[in-house]
Structures are given as structure tokens and as C-alpha cells.
Amino acid sequence: MTAKLIVGNWKMNGLGAALSEAQAVAAGLGAVSPRVGLCPPATLVERMARALSVGPVLVGGQDCRAEVSGAFTGDVSAEMLADAGATLVILGHSERRAGYGETDALVAAKVEAALRAGLEPIICVGETLAEREAGRALEVVTGQVRGSLPAALAGAAFAVAYEPVWAIGTGLTPTTAQIEEVHVAIRAELASGLGASGARAPILYGGSVKPSNAAEILSAAEVGGALVGGASLKAQDFLGILAGA
Numbered sequence: 001m002t003a004k005l006i007v008g009n010w011k012m013n014g015l016g017a018a019l020s021e022a023q024a025v026a027a028g029l030g031a032v033s034p035r036v037g038l039c040p041p042a043t044l045v046e047r048m049a050r051a052l053s054v055g056p057v058l059v060g061g062q063d064c065r066a067e068v069s070g071a072f073t074g075d076v077s078a079e080m081l082a083d084a085g086a087t088l089v090i091l092g093h094s095e096r097r098a099g100y101g102e103t104d105a106l107v108a109a110k111v112e113a114a115l116r117a118g119l120e121p122i123i124c125v126g127e128t129l130a131e132r133e134a135g136r137a138l139e140v141v142t143g144q145v146r147g148s149l150p151a152a153l154a155g156a157a158f159a160v161a162y163e164p165v166w167a168i169g170t171g172l173t174p175t176t177a178q179i180e181e182v183h184v185a186i187r188a189e190l191a192s193g194l195g196a197s198g199a200r201a202p203i204l205y206g207g208s209v210k211p212s213n214a215a216e217i218l219s220a221a222e223v224g225g226a227l228v229g230g231a232s233l234k235a236q237d238f239l240g241i242l243a244g245a
């Protein structure tokens with residue numbers, strides 16, 4: 001069985017002192033561990049990559065611009081993340097889709113940028129509560145997968161994260177059956193669109209994962225790991241989730 005991929009998304013949290021949490025995660029990993037990644041704010045990517053350079057914990061960005069460089073004040077390119085030591089990048093997070101108007105087409109362009117820079121993209125999809133209540137969760141999520149994953153991903157290493165918007169930071173989680181239903185639909189979409197790499201790419205679940213629910217969520221069908229927000233900020237919580245994998 002392939003190891004699960006568990007990635008922490010620190011969002012806009014963490015000054016230099018928080019690197020001690022990342023080091024505690026690395027120190028707390030057992031001999032048999034899932035693949036583990038941490039995505040701190042851009043200001044900490046390089047320092048975290050240096051601090052964790054001798055261990056197995058991967059470091060990633062939380063977004064990137066599609067272009068290599070240019071007059072894009074405030075933005076960071078995939079090449080810049082790779083240059084800082086990142087090997088992962090989260091793309092299409094619902095906070096960016098909602099807060100910055102990111103479309104599937106823009107996310108797909110960012111995915112191509114990540115591949116160009118040698119980063120492993122983690123592409124987020126997920127329905128809103130209104131969409132779920134309207135019975136449209138599968139249609140919305142598979143549509144996002146079709147639109148946000150470019151053909152260039154065939155043969156590449158990548159992951160998809162299913163993050164229902166209504167479960168992020170709310171303490172609410174879908175039932176295991178709901179998670180499995182969506183993950184199975186994503187798998188079918190990936191396999192038909194991207195062949196072998198689509199059939200093997202891990203599909204992570206994200207949304208209020210914590211130590212107390214991690215083992216159950218991670219044992220659900222087609223759940224290849226987790227994308228963790230709030231509970232990745234403290235090493236003790238994150239290690240509790242890793243123990244469930």
C-alpha cells in the first residue's frame with residue numbers, strides 16, 4: 001500500500017518562532033511514517049526548508065503565480081518557491097477561489113507553472129454548503145477537477161485535495177460515506193482524464209481534520225491522505241493526526 005500524504009497548511013500564521021513546531025514534527029515522526037509536508041506562509045518557506053533539510057518532511061508553498069517573473073507586485077512564482085527549497089505547492093484552495101476570484105482555468109495555469117518548476121501540486125476542489133444542499137456536490141467537484149487539472153499532469157506527481165468549503169475551519173466534517181462518494185467520483189474523473197497518473201495520484205481529504213477523527217477519515221475508501229489547516233499549527237496536534245495514518 002502506498003504511504004498516505006499528510007500536508008499541513010499554516011495559512012497566514014507563523015513567525016520565525018513557529019519553526020520550532022515544524023522541527024518538533026520532524027523529531028516526532030516514527031520509523032514508519034506517512035509522507036509529510038508543511039506549507040508555511042511564503043516568508044517562512046526558505047527558513048523552514050533549511051531547518052528541515054536533513055529530515056523527510058517536505059516543505060511547500062500555499063499558492064503561486066503562473067508566470068515565471070514580472071510586474072506582479074506581491075506575488076511569488078513557482079520557480080521562486082522551488083528556489084527557496086519548496087517541493088510542494090497548494091493550488092486552488094477555496095480561500096483563494098472565493099477571496100481572489102481564482103477560476104478553474106487560472107488554477108490549471110498555476111498547476112502548469114508548478115510542473116514547470118518541478119513542484120508537486122496539491123490541487124484543491126470542494127463544494128459549498130449551498131451546492132451540497134442543492135444535491136450538486138459531485139457535479140461541482142468533478143467539474144472543478146476537469147477544469148483545474150491540465151493534460152500536462154499525465155505522467156506527473158500530483159495530489160488532489162477534496163475540501164468541502166463548509167468543513168474548512170468549522171469543526172464540521174462530512175460522513176465517511178459522503179467522503180467516499182466524492183473521492184470515488186474524483187478517482188473516476190482522474191483515471192478517465194489522466195490515465196495511469198490519474199489512477200494513482202493521492203486524493204487527500206481536507207476540512208476540520210483533527211487527532212480524534214483522523215484515523216476514521218484516513219481509513220475511508222480512496223482517501224490517500226489529508227490536508228490539515230488549524231490542527232497543523234501545533235506539532236502535538238499534527239503528530240496526533242499523523243499517528244492516525
Ligand code: PEP
Pocket residue numbers: 009163167168169170206207208209227228229230231
Ligand atoms: C484547509 O484550509 O485546507 C483546512 C483543511 O483547514 P482546517 O483543517 O482548519 O479545516
